[in-house]
Amino acid sequence: MTLQAYLSRRVVTPEGIRPAGILVKGEQIQAVVTPEQIPASVEMHDFGEAAILPGLVDSHVHINEPGRTDWEGFETATRAAAAGGYTMLVDMPLNCLPATTTVAALTAKRETARGKCRVDWAAWGGVVSDNQADIEALAGAGVLGFKCFLIHPGLDGFTMVNEQQLRAALPHVARTGLPLLVHAELGGSVDAATAALGGADWKSHATYLGSRPDEAELAAIRLLISLCRECRFRLHIVHLSTCEGLPMLRAARAEGLPVSVETCPHYLHLAAETIRDGATLCKCAPPIRSRENREKLWQGLSEGAIDLVVTDHSPCPPPMKKLEEGNFKTAWGGIASLPVALPVMWTEASARGFALSDIARWMAEGPARLAGCHARKGRIAAGCDADFVVFEPEAEFVVAKERLHQRHPVSPYLGEKLRGVVRATYVRGKLVFAEGRFPGEPTGKEYRP
Ligand SMILES: [Zn+2]
Numbered sequence: 422m423t424l425q426a427y428l429s430r431r432v433v434t435p436e437g438i439r440p441a442g443i444l445v446k447g448e449q450i451q452a453v454v455t456p457e458q459i460p461a462s463v464e465m466h467d468f469g470e471a472a473i474l475p476g477l478v479d480s481h482v483h484i485n486e487p488g489r490t491d492w493e494g495f496e497t498a499t500r501a502a503a504a505g506g507y508t509m510l511v512d513m514p515l516n517c518l519p520a521t522t523t524v525a526a527l528t529a530k531r532e533t534a535r536g537k538c539r540v541d542w543a544a545w546g547g548v549v550s551d552n553q554a555d556i557e558a559l560a561g562a563g564v565l566g567f568k569c570f571l572i573h574p575g576l577d578g579f580t581m582v583n584e585q586q587l588r589a590a591l592p593h594v595a596r597t598g599l600p601l602l603v604h605a606e607l608g609g610s611v612d613a614a615t616a617a618l619g620g621a622d623w624k625s626h627a628t629y630l631g632s633r634p635d636e637a638e639l640a641a642i643r644l645l646i647s648l649c650r651e652c653r654f655r656l657h658i659v660h661l662s663t664c665e666g667l668p669m670l671r672a673a674r675a676e677g678l679p680v681s682v683e684t685c686p687h688y689l690h691l692a693a694e695t696i697r698d699g700a701t702l703c704k705c706a707p708p709i710r711s712r713e714n715r716e717k718l719w720q721g722l723s724e725g726a727i728d729l730v731v732t733d734h735s736p737c738p739p740p741m742k743k744l745e746e747g748n749f750k751t752a753w754g755g756i757a758s759l760p761v762a763l764p765v766m767w768t769e770a771s772a773r774g775f776a777l778s779d780i781a782r783w784m785a786e787g788p789a790r791l792a793g794c795h796a797r798k799g800r801i802a803a804g805c806d807a808d809f810v811v812f813e814p815e816a817e818f819v820v821a822k823e824r825l826h827q828r829h830p831v832s833p834y835l836g837e838k839l840r841g842v843v844r845a846t847y848v849r850g851k852l853v854f855a856e857g858r859f860p861g862e863p864t865g866k867e868y869r870p
Pocket of ligand 1: 733
């Protein structure tokens with residue numbers, strides 16, 4: 422096995438950004454050295470001024486396979502991931518058929534994924550109304566944690582949990598030591614807000630926003646923190662959209678509770694004030710809130726109150742976005758962004774004075790830590806998998822359909838000028854994306870703890 426050296430003036434390591442050579446043997450990083458320390462005998466890949474970041478890890482992706490390959494699938498989701506600089510995805514347990522709520526469903530998922538993946542992947546298991554007895558078995562079979570909903574998830578087949586059902590599940594979850602990822606909105610608040618809207622115009626995003634108030638998120642977070650205090654499980658709040666949740670979450674952490682939180686590029690980039698009538702490509706749940714709220718989410722990231730940024734890549738067949746009617750009530754809620762999430766984030770982050778090391782912390786190391794795979798994923802360091810992305814931070818491009826490598830090239834970002842271009846992506850030392858192409862056979866595999 423020849424020793425390979427990947428050289429750049431800007432290698433993003435946990436210790437900072439510096440000129441370095443990443444020495445790779447087989448699938449692993451053997452050492453990160455100064456350019457002068459690179460042995461003469463190596464095969465050299467010199468990327469000059471282009472930055473090398475750790476391969477991004479997305480712990481919130483809806484791959485939708487088996488069962489809904491007309492929505493997405495392993496082949497297209499992992500291709501989109503490779504193009505976006507992601508080297509590992511963790512798949513959400515819903516929207517696929519069967520939902521990943523039993524070991525048999527996990528086995529079916531593994532079978533369908535075989536031979537299709539361009540990047541590595543792993544699975545979250547579902548906690549639903551009636552599968553308390555499956556939780557520990559799923560952990561034993563290799564899921565990295567669990568996901569549940571406190572509100573109807575938008576699609577039948579994956580049931581939400583009420584407080585009583587959640588209480589029945591929590592001792593099982595706590596025994597596994599794995600995190601429970603929770604969609605934190607309470608149905609009661611949403612139903613009441615929706616009823617109060619009466620005959621409002623559902624072409625307007627303001628109507629949709631009104632139907633999912635901050636209070637729906639806050640009430641759910643309040644409940645979850647108190648359950649976390651009582652049952653001591655690892656609580657993770659997915660896609661926080663309201664900045665008003667931050668003080669509560671900060672206080673929970675100060676109290677020593679094992680609580681973490683994520684947000685998504687769309688909450689950090691879009692703003693309710695600029696969403697046009699009928700622009701249902703911007704529909705997601707919880708909703709995009711105000712510009713002022715967005716800036717406070719950035720502040721939360723800056724202060725470490727928000728741990729990580731993930732895509733919540735959730736595609737659907739284009740007709741389900743109801744673009745003709747432009748109806749925010751009936752359109753599918755979900756934004757697919759794997760191929761552009763890094764430039765969306767970098768455009769916003771660099772404008773606010775953040776560095777590539779912040780991006781690496783939020784989008785690689787943070788999600789890897791949540792998923793428990795940080796010993797091997799999410800960092801450029803000796804002993805880790807040779808997963809990295811070659812990124813040109815100063816280059817700009819306009820988002821066109823050709824760049825959207827997911828199944829359906831549908832996106833609220835189409836036509837936008839973004840900063841930062843992914844030149845190449847490596848997974849365990851193998852080139853999986855370069856200059857718009859996907860060389861070789863798919864060799865991505867499941868990460869098993
Ligand atoms: Zn989701």
